[in-house]
Amino acid sequence: MARWQPHAPERLVDAALDLFEERGYENTTVTEIAERAGLTKSTFFRYFPDKREVLFGGDTMAGLLADGIDDAPAGAKPLDAVAHALDAVGRQAFTPDRREFATRRLAVLAANRELREREALKGLGLTAAMAEALERRGVPDPVSRVAAQLGALVMTLAYERWCDPAEETGFGEAVHQALGQVRAATAAS
Amino acid sequence: MARWQPHAPERLVDAALDLFEERGYENTTVTEIAERAGLTKSTFFRYFPDKREVLFGGDTMAGLLADGIDDAPAGAKPLDAVAHALDAVGRQAFTPDRREFATRRLAVLAANRELREREALKGLGLTAAMAEALERRGVPDPVSRVAAQLGALVMTLAYERWCDPAEETGFGEAVHQALGQVRAATAAS
Numbered sequence: 001m002a003r004w005q006p007h008a009p010e011r012l013v014d015a016a017l018d019l020f021e022e023r024g025y026e027n028t029t030v031t032e033i034a035e036r037a038g039l040t041k042s043t044f045f046r047y048f049p050d051k052r053e054v055l056f057g058g059d060t061m062a063g064l065l066a067d068g069i070d071d072a073p074a075g076a077k078p079l080d081a082v083a084h085a086l087d088a089v090g091r092q093a094f095t096p097d098r099r100e101f102a103t104r105r106l107a108v109l110a111a112n113r114e115l116r117e118r119e120a121l122k123g124l125g126l127t128a129a130m131a132e133a134l135e136r137r138g139v140p141d142p143v144s145r146v147a148a149q150l151g152a153l154v155m156t157l158a159y160e161r162w163c164d165p166a167e168e169t170g171f172g173e174a175v176h177q178a179l180g181q182v183r184a185a186t187a188a189s
Numbered sequence: 190m191a192r193w194q195p196h197a198p199e200r201l202v203d204a205a206l207d208l209f210e211e212r213g214y215e216n217t218t219v220t221e222i223a224e225r226a227g228l229t230k231s232t233f234f235r236y237f238p239d240k241r242e243v244l245f246g247g248d249t250m251a252g253l254l255a256d257g258i259d260d261a262p263a264g265a266k267p268l269d270a271v272a273h274a275l276d277a278v279g280r281q282a283f284t285p286d287r288r289e290f291a292t293r294r295l296a297v298l299a300a301n302r303e304l305r306e307r308e309a310l311k312g313l314g315l316t317a318a319m320a321e322a323l324e325r326r327g328v329p330d331p332v333s334r335v336a337a338q339l340g341a342l343v344m345t346l347a348y349e350r351w352c353d354p355a356e357e358t359g360f361g362e363a364v365h366q367a368l369g370q371v372r373a374a375t376a377a378s
Contacts, residue, residue, distance in 0.1 A: 077377075078378045117310040120313050123313075124309050142371065146339070146342060146374035146375055146378055147374070149342045150338065150339075150378060152338075153335060157331060157334075185331050185332040185335035185336070186339075186375050186378075188267070188332045189332060189375070
């Protein structure tokens with residue numbers, strides 16, 4: 001039976017990011033990622049179904065967003081409920097110590113189409129998770145889908161600002177700036 | 190030198206869709222698609238870079254959307270300029286004779302994650318093309334990105350309705366229904 005490996009997923013993710021930066025995503029094998037992390041290939045596959053998935057952290061984010069929307073105040077407007085969830089993401093996932101990793105990850109994704117495809121589908125999954133959570137609060141379709149789509153854009157804008165080396169904005173603050181921009185832009189559309 | 194093959198891309202797309210339905214996307218090779226179309230593998234690769242791409246028609250749609258936004262009346266609001274482009278898509282691409290193909294294609298996509306990933310990235314490309322076309326009209330970022338995101342949702346809702354076997358709605362009509370829904374939902378978000 002496999003021995004428990006402390007911090008195995010984190011070590012695999014860090015090793016993968018290092019290798020993707022050094023030699024490119026295409027030129028890195030799962031075996032090499034596992035070796036760099038001091039683990040075995042079978043440990044890798046215990047945590048990630050394939051090489052691509054190592055940069056996508058499973059379904060944690062969809063769960064965080066759904067829980068955050070569930071926890072929003074009862075009378076919150078749909079997009080405010082999404083912003084409430086994004087605040088939770090800023091406290092629990094996009095914390096200041098993760099910013100450097102996020103920036104490096106974005107650069108690796110930009111260089112590889114397979115990774116951008118996976119990212120794009122994950123993004124649709126997050127939007128769908130937000131729409132479903134809004135529907136559980138009684139928000140009807142298509143208001144739920146519109147609010148989720150706008151919420152996804154708020155998330156993207158905030159993530160870009162948070163990762164921007166020229167800025168020193170926390171994710172939560174970036175969310176509220178982006179929310180104001182998106183509300184104003186919606187009125188002008 | 191290769192001989193010109195009449196309607197080669199259309200024949201390849203039809204053959205691919207037939208085979209994906211019959212034996213699944215994973216179990217179909219490019220050679221088999223070319224054979225079914227009465228063409229060679231090298232003809233396939235003259236039109237499509239890989240097996241996935243055969244269901245995605247290159248960059249035609251991004252060009253149609255950008256041209257349609259360029260051609261919108263000067264004073265049109267951003268989302269109305271997008272709707273103008275979607276009308277052109279309805280006249281030039283999503284015509285009644287393409288509806289059966291679109292419905293079959295959606296079913297094949299639903300069954301395969303690789304295809305859904307490519308579709309998701311293509312969708313982001315269309316949204317970016319719409320935002321860029323709006324910026325050429327002087328629409329500032331992030332209004333351009335918000336309008337493009339809402340426009341993408343209008344397109345998705347209209348496409349779903351157009352493909353729905355229970356409905357008999359033309360794409361253009363479905364666009365205007367969806368536009369009304371998205372405007373109302375935006376106000377409620």
